[in-house]
Amino acid sequence: MSDEVTAAMSAALNHSVEKIGGTSMSQYRAVLNNIWLRPRSVDGQPAGLYQRIFVVSAYAGITNTLLEHKKTGVPGVYALFAEMDEQRPWQQRLEEVKAQMAAINDEMFGAAGINNELLLHRANRFVDERLREVRDCLQHLEVVCSFGHFQLDDHLHRVREMLSALGEAHSAHNSVLLLRHHGINARLVDLTNWRIGPQPDFDGHIRAAFADIDLTREMPIVTGYTQCREGLMRTYDRGYSEMTFSRIATLTGAREAVIHKEYHLSTADPAVVGADKVQPIGFTNYDVADQLASLGMEAIHPRAAAGLRRQDIRLVVRNTFEPEHAGTLITRDYCSQQPRVEIIAGTPNVWALELFDQDMVGDALYGQKLNELVSRAGMQVVTKDVNANTVTFYMKGNKRRINQLLERASTLYPGADVRVEKLALVSAIGSDMKVPGLLQQAAAALSDAGVNILSVHQAMRQVDIMFLVAAQDYRVAVQALHSRLVENNAASVALQASA
Known part of the structure; x- marks a missing residue:
């Protein structure tokens, strides 16, 4: 699809692109009631459930087990596989991933959730198939790399990309099952390129995925990981889901980009200062967001913010658990009315x-x-x-x-x-x-x-x-x-x- 067609299509949509973080995703009831089933107005239109694209992260803890723990460095499947230990500890860690995913599925679709055996079966079958294929692939790669002509280091970045895709595919697939159960016409947009031959570029993959989607009657649920020729993990590492989110917003001409987190963007970390002493920040700009990102307190990845800033797309950071709160509006030109520390x-x-x-x-x-x-x-x-x-x-x-x-x-x-x-x-x-x-x-x-x-x-x-x-x-x-x-x-x- 040409840029002109994309621009013409998006001009009539007045839609938002919204990313849901991993900790929020794990609280699926709050996400369902406070975000997905809650009508919103985009750019002054009548409030509704559609005209919104959702990019979902993996459930909390899943990517840590697949790769390595982001804070402690405890090795996950990827880190253990990279060590090439003859005892193959990566296989046991992969079983732990399967158990984590199965527990999440049971919480959502089992007796403690919506109690739907058919959906639980579909969710578990999806996980079983993908993890089995990953295990087979890694075992075959071990055999190939036992020959001197092939070095494991040449393939590790692809292994990391493949493992990263699992978490987002799992959460997106579950979300579509859950939404359809509640009468929403949800559509899975799987950008992981699983078992597909051609390797598209980043922009081309997104354009092709949205070419035939009607946002007036469909709610796209998109994997936060996008498989592409450039290799998102190699360039952005764990910030890949925000790059997917940002690029979808810019390529589809979204009016608004929204990030749903488990907390407000506040004057300080409430866990350090105290929840009674911090205050949500109503407004700020992309410059401040960049400074926060450099410290690891990301409102949004700096490279992801760049596209939104250049296209002058307003970014809103909202608290998943306080849907009535307007959140923090991040724009290109905001400046405090009075000089102060925010x-x-x-x-x-x-x-x-x-x-x-x-x-x-x-x-x-x-x-x-x-x-x-x-x-x-x-x-x-x-x-x-x-x-x-x-x-x-x-x-x-x-x-x-x-x-x-x-x-x-x-x-x-x-x-x-x-x-x-x-x-x-x-x-x-x-x-x-x-x-x-x-x-x-x-x-x-x-x-x-x-x-x-x-x-x-x-x-x-x-x-x-x-x-x-x-x-x-x-x-x-x-x-x-x-x-x-x-x-x-x-x-x-x-x-x-x-x-």
Whole structure:
């Protein structure tokens, strides 16, 4: 389908594209009642159930078991398969995935759910068939790679893509069964390209999938994973579902993009500060969303946000469990009415890789190889320090990767002093933080709370201030900054209340 046909088709639709996160998906009753069966108005149209495309994530915990645990690094099927252990522990982990999926199916369609044996049978058969095919494929790949002409490393990225597809296919298939049971004309849009020969490109796959869908009478339920020539996992890793969501919105010309999460986008993490002290954020912009994403508190993946921003599609982050709340509207041009701090965010797990070498003074190319090392290590760089004789990267990633990076950096720079330290990062973020004395206020808040500041970063655009502190001071630092800059800031309180 040409771009002109796509544009003409979408112009008449006035539809939304909505993504449902994994934790929300696991609370299927809330999703059913608060989202799918709840009429919504898109772009001023009469409220209805259709004119909405839903991109679904895997149920909570499934992708961790398929790949590896996102936070703890506990190996899943993929990580165990990559080790090529002769005991084949990946097979046992695959059985654990099957048990997880079967338990979810039973909760939805069994006696505790809608109590429909036929739908339960269909759901379990779908899981059994896909997992059996995956097991066969991996076993055959093991045999192929036992020959010297074939190396497992050449195929691992494809294995990761294939395993990722399972979780989203499972949740999308279940959702369609559930919706049809409740009288909704739901349609499964399976972008996993399962057992299909031709490998389309990303955009072509999405265009073809939506070519014959009538949004006025069909509710598409789309897998968050899209199999394509580019390889989403290789480029975006665990952010692939948001890329699918964003690209569908841009290619179909959606009026609105919505992300349904299990919490509000708030002034801080309620688990750290306290639910009674945080407030939902009514409005913000894509710049703030990017800063949050760099800390791992994603409203949306930065690359996914880019397409929405360029096409000026409004993005709304909504709480699945509070359907009456308007949520947070993220636009391209929003700026706070008064300069203020909107959010206190951070991460308790940051690795500081510091390289000190007095011979680097005046050598503009000295750190180039270190930049390449960090990039190849797969670590996410949050920020960076450079002075006359020291380069420090502050990164997110697992301990195994940082140890490998430390070893390689020490080998590459034998005359340098290279060390690693685990820290925490706390950041004050806002669409306009040009407040005189703000840095002094923030530093004083941390000092009064007994937190020692190890490093400070503030760009000239003044949309964020980053503080590096000891790992054990993370919670105290977040609480101190939120208390001083948000809770006890009159402008912030007034604006949040009006929002």
